[in-house]
Amino acid sequence: MPPKKAVVEKKVLLGRPGNNLKIGIVGVPNVGKSSFFNALSETDLGKAANFPYATINPEEARVPVPDTRFDWLCDLYKPASKVPAVLTCIDIAGLTAGASTGAGLGNAFLSHVRAVDGIFQVVRAFDDAEVIHVEGDVDPLRDMEIIQTELRLKDIEWVEKSLEAHKKTGRSLGSNSLADKAKKEEIVTIEKIYKVLTVDNKDIRKAEWNNKEIDVVNSLQLLTAKPVVYLVNLSEKDFVRKKNKWLPKIKQWIDTNNPGDPLIPFSVSFEERLAPMDADEKKAEEEKVGALSSLPKITHAGYTALELINYFTCGPDEVRAWTIRKGTKAPQAAGVIHSDFENKFVCGEIMSFDDLKENGSEAAAKAAGKVRQQGKPYEMLDGDIAYWKSGG
Incomplete structure (x- = not known):
């Protein structure tokens, strides 16, 4: 008899099941979120104008995902209609310190984050006297810290409520029925989630979970379970020369706090300048300054982050x-x-x-x-x- 092959359990993915997933643009106020959203939603990423892309309403856009395979297939079949993959992006109002307790637009903001499946976190690393910063000066590390803290605090609040409710019903649980055992396991998982947030000081997506635990995590719809892509908004000058004093520090912060999360430097001012150009003009401008638009790369990263x-x-x-x-x-x-x-x-x-x-x-x-x-x-x-x- 040949040895039985071990069945590898298929890993359940964190997050909402489904294919119609959305990514939200998150950041503190005045870091370039809406300008980035406008550049992203109004571009057809240098492709032919018959691609359907649309801003559905002021805060939601469907952005085509650039794909050389798709272009090749269109050349081969010469179809009457071409429909690329799209990434749905949501522009979310700025977050301020204290949002988790309802400061600013806190509650609305956090419910908008809860409704998306992944996060583009826009971080500002440029000085501009014209654009004031909500915290008084430019410090991307402080901004990242504020967002991480607010999202975690809200998760802790939700998990505490869930734990309380489960423990109330848990008192009457017996030890014999499968349903009661499952409920007890669920309470243990929620306690583990709480420990990850409060003792380990980790985002939920950075802890190890088995499939049963992931089902519980997913049922709670936690903010820190969502994948994050960090987008660092630079001045055009810094973007073109690929140098900025904050970049190494931001990279170090991500490696320490959320290792493995992608970091993409880009420049909203550069993207805004390219946005009205047609494909040929765009290409000529990119060659002239020696830098490419980051939007295709960002769109890909969002698509990949959502798996x-x-x-x-x-x-x-x-x-x-x-x-x-x-x-x-x-x-x-x-x-x-x-x-x-x-x-x-x-x-x-x-x-x-x-x-x-x-x-x-x-x-x-x-x-x-x-x-x-x-x-x-x-x-x-x-x-x-x-x-x-x-x-x-």
């Missing part, structure tokens, strides 16, 4: 990138297009983008045996090209 990937459907009518969460199975991926595809799922004909590119055409990829029929257990990979078959 989103995409698959493609291709044909002469439309080439489209569909956004799904990492680990999504084939029927659920098909369901993103239409619920019937999921409910009546039969199989998917799937090839990887790399195989199509290598063979040059669908027919050649098929002849090379690169198109596979996949059933319900198949887990989608980034860059898959899929044709779904569903029953009547």
Whole structure:
């Protein structure tokens, strides 16, 4: 008898399940959040103007995610319609010290952060007499500290309330029924969450959790469980010369407090200058100053932080990138297009983008045996090209 293969339990992801995830732009007032949002939402990232991108209302925008694979597929199929993947961004009002206790727009701010799935934290590292700073002077480390503290304090408050409620009902729990045991385990997990925030002084996403614990963490919708991408807003001069006195200190702060979180320097003033230009003008300006727009990189980082990937459907009518969460199975991926595809799922004909590119055409990829029929257990990979078959 061959030895049994150990079944590796699939890791549950932190955060809201689903594919329609949003990232919020967070920061203290006057650090360039709204200007960044405007540059991000009004750009088509230097691509052709037939891409659908739109500011849905003043504080929500759907930003196309630049993808060379998508561009290549559009060149191959020359479709009537091209629909890239998009990242939904929300502009959130500035946060001030004391927000967790309701100061400023505190409660509204924190409920807006609670409603998004990830955070672009904009940090200001430029001096400008014209743009006053809410704390009096420019100190990005202090600003990052304020935001981290306020988000943690709010989480602590929510966890305390949850723990209190659970312990009230927990007094009547027996030890025999499975339901009672599960409730007791839940209380232990909530106590662990509380310890991470108060004793370990860590953000929830930086602690180790098993799948059962992640289910409890996710049910609490905690602010510090959300992934963060730090965006450091520099003057155009500092951005172009790639030097700023704060950058090493900010990097050190992230390494100490939230190791592994991405840090992207950019310049709102540079992006604002590029925004009205067409693709050729933009390219010429980038070459002239010797620096590229950071928006494509930022959009990618947001998409990756939310653990989103995409698959493609291709044909002469439309080439489209569909956004799904990492680990999504084939029927659920098909369901993103239409619920019937999921409910009546039969199989998917799937090839990887790399195989199509290598063979040059669908027919050649098929002849090379690169198109596979996949059933319900198949887990989608980034860059898959899929044709779904569903029953009547």
